[in-house]
Amino acid sequence: MTTARRRGTGMTAAERRLRARIGALARHSQGRTNTAPARAAFLKLLEDRIDPNRELPDAERQRRVLAARREHMSRMALKSAAVRRRRR
Secondary structure (H helix, E strand, O other): OOOEEEEOOEEEEHHHHHHHHHHHHHHHOOEEEEEEEHHHHHHHHHHHHHHHOOOOOHHHHHHHHHHHHHHHHHHHHHHHHHHHHHHO
């Protein structure tokens, strides 16, 4: 780990990382994250794929959207595991 200080900040790389970590933890501890718009857009995308004409009842559409989200996240987890395995 480097102890070189960056010009203008007077902080080492480790200190900058620690400052960033503190900021992220503070944001998350207050329930404020910046992912809500992205999450909403992703769910809207899934909803449009599943029921583009809005023919399904709302409850059924939401059930299918949540299932599609779980499928998507599971596929990403599988791909991530495969990449981690290849890196070993």
